[in-house]
Amino acid sequence: MFNLVLFGPPGSGKGTQSMHIANTYHLQHVSTGDLLRSEVEGQTPLGVEAKKYMDQGLLVPDEVVIGMISSKIDESPEARGFIFDGFPRTKAQAEALDKLLEFKNTKIDLVLALDVPEAELITRLIGRGVNSGRSDDNQEVIVKRIKEYHSKTEPVANHYDAQDKLERVKGDHTIDETFKLLARHIDRYLLPV
Ligand code: AP5
Ligand code: MG
Numbered sequence: 001m002f003n004l005v006l007f008g009p010p011g012s013g014k015g016t017q018s019m020h021i022a023n024t025y026h027l028q029h030v031s032t033g034d035l036l037r038s039e040v041e042g043q044t045p046l047g048v049e050a051k052k053y054m055d056q057g058l059l060v061p062d063e064v065v066i067g068m069i070s071s072k073i074d075e076s077p078e079a080r081g082f083i084f085d086g087f088p089r090t091k092a093q094a095e096a097l098d099k100l101l102e103f104k105n106t107k108i109d110l111v112l113a114l115d116v117p118e119a120e121l122i123t124r125l126i127g128r129g130v131n132s133g134r135s136d137d138n139q140e141v142i143v144k145r146i147k148e149y150h151s152k153t154e155p156v157a158n159h160y161d162a163q164d165k166l167e168r169v170k171g172d173h174t175i176d177e178t179f180k181l182l183a184r185h186i187d188r189y190l191l192p193v
Contacts, residue, residue: 001106002027002081002190005088006182007157008114010145011121011128012171013178017114018085020179025186026193028076031085032065035072037134055135057144059089059152066096073100081109081190090152094159109189111160112182114171121146 004027006014015031022029036054039047046064053060069087076082088094101107122142129137136145160166169181183192 001079002110003084003101003106003108004081004186005084005108005111005160006114007111007160007166008171009116009118009121009149009153010142011125012114012116013175014085014114016175017171017179017182018083020175021182021186022083024183024192025080025190027081027083028079029083029085030069030072030087032068032087032089033085035068036060036065051135055141057136057141057148059148062090062092062096065089066093066100069097070100073104080193084108088156091156091159094156108160108163108165110185111157111166112185113157113166113168114178115168116171118146120172 002025004021006018006021008014015033018029018031021027036047036050040051040054041047046068050060050064065087069084073082084097088097097108122139125137125142126139128134129142136142157166167185169178169185171178173181
């Protein structure tokens with residue numbers, strides 16, 4: 001099994017690149033943002049609670065997302081591996097994921113962190129907001145999401161750096177060029193299918 005974390009600020013291309021990586025290497029894509037948005041759309045109790053945080057650009061409480069990830073992993077026992085997009089986002093989530101995977105006799109193999117200048121992040125997200133229908137793609141909430149990233153999520157990189165699993169990749173090239181840079185790292189672990 002091969003497990004990858006795609007790490008980076010809002011708008012760095014985690015969702016876009018995860019889709020390509022999942023298709024190319026046959027990995028199961030797990031995006032906590034997508035999972036939460038589908039709970040919001042279904043107006044489930046979890047979704048109603050999560051929406052309060054998401055609309056403000058704040059992280060949803062750890063226990064909510066950790067529980068979601070655990071059941072998502074259990075749904076795909078035959079997976080070649082997982083690509084985690086937008087998770088873990090706090091130190092507590094990273095520690096919970098390590099424990100969860102250890103319990104399943106596996107681990108995170110590689111963390112690829114996308115590096116994109118802040119001005120480019122804002123341009124991309126405002127651009128996406130025109131058609132995305134995402135309630136958090138407006139200037140005010142985008143700025144809050146980036147702030148939340150710096151204070152709570154960025155330190156998670158150290159957690160993986162200390163385990164020698166972190167690789168930084170420049171994410172301000174075209175989508176195809178960025179994919180090639182990411183693939184170069186993944187190819188050291190497994191081949192495309
Ligand atoms: P989430 O859905 O994870 O959003 P995010 O981290 O803010 O990131 P985005 O999805 O906006 O960006 P992305 O990096 O995926 O980039 P994308 O590929 O879309 O989280 C949303 C909310 O849910 C959070 O604020 C929080 O409330 C909650 N949440 C989620 N996970 C949580 C967790 N683990 N714990 C607690 N709360 C959690 O690209 C962005 C745009 O740029 C697109 O339009 C794309 O087409 C374009 N683009 C991509 N690559 C390029 C490129 N190379 N060149 C030009 N344009 C590009
Ligand atoms: Mg995303």
